[in-house]
Each structure stands twice: as C-alpha cells, then as structure tokens.
Amino acid sequence: MQSPEEKSLWQKRWQKGQTGWDQGGAHPALLQLIQHAKREAALPEAARFFSAGCGAAHSEAVLAEWGHEVRAIDLSEEAIAAAKQMYGKVAGLELVKSDLFEIEDRELAAYDAIYDRAMLCALPAELRPDYIEAMKKRLKKGGLFCGILFRLVDVEKGPPFAVDEAEAYRVLHRDFVLCYAAAIPAAPVPAVVREEWICVWRLRGVEP
Numbered sequence: 001m002q003s004p005e006e007k008s009l010w011q012k013r014w015q016k017g018q019t020g021w022d023q024g025g026a027h028p029a030l031l032q033l034i035q036h037a038k039r040e041a042a043l044p045e046a047a048r049f050f051s052a053g054c055g056a057a058h059s060e061a062v063l064a065e066w067g068h069e070v071r072a073i074d075l076s077e078e079a080i081a082a083a084k085q086m087y088g089k090v091a092g093l094e095l096v097k098s099d100l101f102e103i104e105d106r107e108l109a110a111y112d113a114i115y116d117r118a119m120l121c122a123l124p125a126e127l128r129p130d131y132i133e134a135m136k137k138r139l140k141k142g143g144l145f146c147g148i149l150f151r152l153v154d155v156e157k158g159p160p161f162a163v164d165e166a167e168a169y170r171v172l173h174r175d176f177v178l179c180y181a182a183a184i185p186a187a188p189v190p191a192v193v194r195e196e197w198i199c200v201w202r203l204r205g206v207e208p
Contacts, residue, residue: 026062027117027148029184033198034066037113037146041179041200047112050138052100052131053119057083057093063115064093070115071107073098101134108137113144120171121150121160128163128171136175136203143203145176151183151195160192168199176201 027033037043047068051060054072056079064070064087071094074080080097087093100119114135123131135145151164165181172178181199 023058023187023189026059028187029148029196029198030059030062032182032184033146033148033200034063036180036182036198037144037200039180041144041202043144043146043200044112048110049113049115050107050111050135051115051117051119052135053122054083054095055079057087057095059117060115061087061090061093064090068092070094071096071111073100075099101130103134103137109140111138111143112140113146114139116145116147116149118148118150118160120147120168121153121158121163124158124161125167128167132171132175139203141203141205144179145172145199145201145203147199147201148184149197149199150193151197153192154194155192160190165197165199172201175204177204 034043045067049060049063049068049070051057051070051072052074054060054074057072060070060072061083069092072083073096074083075097077097080095083095088095116135120128120131147168149163149168150160151162153160153162169178179200179202181197183195183197186193186196
C-alpha cells in the first residue's frame with residue numbers, strides 16, 4: 001500500500017499545477033498498443049478497461065471514443081476535475097476519485113484489460129507487486145495488461161522510475177504471459193523519459 005506521504009505527493013503536485021507528465025492528449029503509441037492487443041492477445045472490440053492514475057485521462061477518453069468502456073481513477077480531486085471538464089461527456093468513460101488499492105466488490109473480475117501508461121513507473125519497486133495484485137483482481141479470466149512503460153529515465157530519484165523488460169518480467173511473469181512487446185519513440189512529455197516501450201500481457205490460465 002502507498003503511504004499517506006506518497007499519496008499526498010501526487011495530490012500536492014496537482015494542487016500546485018506541477019503536472020509536467022501531462023501530454024495534453026492521448027499517447028502517440030496508444031493506437032499501436034491497442035492494435036497489437038487485438039492481434040496478439042484477442043482484445044475484444046468493445047472491451048472493458050480499467051486505468052489507475054489516469055490524471056487528465058486523455059488516452060482513456062480516446063479508448064472510450066473507440067468504443068471501449070473505461071473506468072479511470074486517480075487519487076487527486078484536481079486530476080479528476082480536470083478530466084471531467086474536458087471529457088465528462090464522453091460516452092463510456094467513467095471518471096472517479098479513488099485509491100487503486102481499495103477495490104470495490106463490483107470491480108472484482110470485471111474488466112477485459114488494464115491500461116497502464118506509467119502507473120507502474122510511478123511506484124517504487126516495493127509497491128509494484130501490490131499494484132499488479134490489485135490489477136489482477138480486477139481482470140476477468142484471460143484479461144490483459146496493456147502497458148506503455150519507461151525503459152530509461154533521466155532522473156536519479158523517482159518518480160518516475162524505469163521499468164524495463166527485465167523488471168516488468170520480474171513483477172508480471174508469475175501471473176501473466178507476454179503476448180507482445182516493442183520499443184517506441186519516447187514521447188516528448190515528460191522530458192525526463194528517454195526510452196519507452198509497449199507491452200501486452202495475458203493473465204495466465206486462459207487461451208484466447
């Protein structure tokens with residue numbers, strides 16, 4: 001679980017407008033990620049997505065516009081307020097202030113896929129297994145973890161933290177099978193990110 005201090009850090013950044021990670025739009029590799037989730041991992045055409053740490057929910061809004069149903073959460077009231085101001089009328093998009101580690105009963109085994117653009121990279125190494133466990137509980141059998149992760153960051157102390165292929169395998173391989181991975185050009189925001197990659201993992205035990 002995140003400590004109160006760690007939670008407060010993100011809330012204070014939103015309150016002070018220190019949101020240098022906000023790209024102002026959907027991630028450039030979102031379409032590529034979803035195309036490969038469909039091709040290599042049988043993502044349904046109208047999938048139910050869960051996204052934690054959504055911020056202003058730019059990518060989540062696009063997923064909803066593509067016909068998916070998306071529940072996007074963030075700890076910050078300011079983040080959710082900003083997301084609702086821009087995307088509150090997007091059909092299929094639910095924006096909620098919530099803690100990813102506090103799972104509602106209706107969320108258990110409710111989603112076809114997780115969308116993660118660097119939520120895993122926002123957490124220190126000791127919290128990553130807890131995050132994966134929380135995401136796993138929300139997934140249906142054979143559900144997918146669709147990630148856009150940071151391979152290399154130009155910062156001594158995170159967040160953000162680098163989660164390269166080896167670290168992703170360490171935290172995911174026990175419960176997930178890798179379906180697809182590829183390097184992508186690093187997005188210009190945030191500037192400290194030097195290399196990014198996309199990956200699609202399927203919860204073990206079910207073939208597509």
